[in-house]
Amino acid sequence: MKIMRLFTMILFLSIVTGCSPALTLDDLVQATVYFPESDENLIPVDTLTREDGLPDLYTHLLEAPVKAQSIKPDLVYLLNLDTIRGMMKYDLSFDLTNKEARAQNINGTYVIPFEWVDTYLNKLPIRNHFSYLMPSKPQIIINDTAIDYAFNQDWKLHPTDNVTYDIKDQTTHHETYYTETDVIDISLEFDRRPPNQLILAIDNGREENSHIIDDMGHLPVPKKSGRYTYTLMAIWDDTTLDYTGKINYTFGLDLRLEEALHLNKTTFEPGDSIGVLIEQPFGLDYRIETPIFKNTIGIFHHQDELVALVPIDSRTTPGTYSLSLYEDSTNRLIETIEYQITEKIFETQQLSVNASTASLRSDENAKKDAEKFKNAKAHSVGEKLWDGPFVQPVEGRISTEYSVIRYVNSGAESSRHTAIDIAAPQGTPIKAAHNGIVTFSSDLIISGNVVVLDHGLGLFTTYVHMHKIYVEDGQEVKKGDIIGEVGTTGYSTGPHLHFAVSKSGVNLNPWKFMAEDPLVFPTWKQIP
Numbered sequence: 001m002k003i004m005r006l007f008t009m010i011l012f013l014s015i016v017t018g019c020s021p022a023l024t025l026d027d028l029v030q031a032t033v034y035f036p037e038s039d040e041n042l043i044p045v046d047t048l049t050r051e052d053g054l055p056d057l058y059t060h061l062l063e064a065p066v067k068a069q070s071i072k073p074d075l076v077y078l079l080n081l082d083t084i085r086g087m088m089k090y091d092l093s094f095d096l097t098n099k100e101a102r103a104q105n106i107n108g109t110y111v112i113p114f115e116w117v118d119t120y121l122n123k124l125p126i127r128n129h130f131s132y133l134m135p136s137k138p139q140i141i142i143n144d145t146a147i148d149y150a151f152n153q154d155w156k157l158h159p160t161d162n163v164t165y166d167i168k169d170q171t172t173h174h175e176t177y178y179t180e181t182d183v184i185d186i187s188l189e190f191d192r193r194p195p196n197q198l199i200l201a202i203d204n205g206r207e208e209n210s211h212i213i214d215d216m217g218h219l220p221v222p223k224k225s226g227r228y229t230y231t232l233m234a235i236w237d238d239t240t241l242d243y244t245g246k247i248n249y250t251f252g253l254d255l256r257l258e259e260a261l262h263l264n265k266t267t268f269e270p271g272d273s274i275g276v277l278i279e280q281p282f283g284l285d286y287r288i289e290t291p292i293f294k295n296t297i298g299i300f301h302h303q304d305e306l307v308a309l310v311p312i313d314s315r316t317t318p319g320t321y322s323l324s325l326y327e328d329s330t331n332r333l334i335e336t337i338e339y340q341i342t343e344k345i346f347e348t349q350q351l352s353v354n355a356s357t358a359s360l361r362s363d364e365n366a367k368k369d370a371e372k373f374k375n376a377k378a379h380s381v382g383e384k385l386w387d388g389p390f391v392q393p394v395e396g397r398i399s400t401e402y403s404v405i406r407y408v409n410s411g412a413e414s415s416r417h418t419a420i421d422i423a424a425p426q427g428t429p430i431k432a433a434h435n436g437i438v439t440f441s442s443d444l445i446i447s448g449n450v451v452v453l454d455h456g457l458g459l460f461t462t463y464v465h466m467h468k469i470y471v472e473d474g475q476e477v478k479k480g481d482i483i484g485e486v487g488t489t490g491y492s493t494g495p496h497l498h499f500a501v502s503k504s505g506v507n508l509n510p511w512k513f514m515a516e517d518p519l520v521f522p523t524w525k526q527i528p
């Protein structure tokens, strides 16, 4: 019935060209192919210019026309050939089964090599005829909203036994990320038969999980805040059907659940550190503020969450303080938590050193050491290399405790001892307090042989006055590895290890780190 309508239209549209002198190649302008969707609606599907095959078409249609029998067409298009003498209109018919093609106007029927279909006719019009064999586009619904998605298809159409059409197609736009504060359901609705296999890959920016899904009605919903890219790989591989193919549908989801702020404890001492946990973070756009530490507090990814370690200087005034979490770019206050800093009395110590040892401690030497040491704690890896409590690097008598207030040679000069001193015989092995990377392994005038280990997230341990150093810069060490020997190099009154823990330039109480890992949180213990 459709064919009948077409012929009526062709009779109406065609003009007689037979009486004109023969056209030459130079007379051609362009050719346009239309798909006749209805009598009223002609959809242009392809335009041929000189560059893409017009002369070739001209050869077939005009220079060597062969009068032929018409065929029983599977596909019918209209062809308008623009020439400088006017428009020539043809009816293009294709018999896909027998691979034959014809052009017809009122002058007659001409054979066109079937290859011409493949070569010059874009495959695009094919789909208009076989829409019932084209890929199914599912509806993807997040909560109650049907979302837009990108797709990439590799489709093969077998309308007849000997014909296969490859129909490759893809969206050109970049995928959009749908922002939701809560996702109850992601459902999938195919308007036609679902594929034989549906594989789902979910990428959260750090890892990609892919698996065959059994439930074609619902997709898994993420439980953690984050940016997720969903890719559905649908495979239609039943070769008894008139089509096979593979299509990827991709969409993005930004899940922004409400953040939660936790501290590792509620009561701290001077020299302690505050472990901060941000649950359900989205990205890294956060800022932590607390009055006891004025500098920027580094925030780091740890598993699916964010952590920070706030150092408490040993001279911090006891009292009640608060710590606030902000969204950095907007200054939105997310949550505030209060904590206590209790009083801790530090001992005083009189120290006598002889003149030659004291002379080592000149300003000039301090300047030289500072120059050599300046990069030792300049960079830290953004990964928590330690897990669990630190070990005491050397066993022995504690000759000076952490933060003891020192008076040298009964003078007025007083200073805080920034570490613990562990007295031990020269040559005693020194263990790495935890897993880390060596960032300094050299001798200084005042400190003697020194090793610094970076444990990540800005946390360092320092080993001073060593007799021998066994490690070198950049070396990775494990907790308990021997990194050197106890000595009395530099400004020292006898063999001992001066062992310091520091974060963001603040020397902390090493015993606290040996007692417990400050970045372990009560909420984590609920996870089996």
Ligand SMILES: [Zn+2]
Binding pocket: 400, 417, 419, 420, 421, 497, 498, 499
């Ligand atoms: Zn010391």
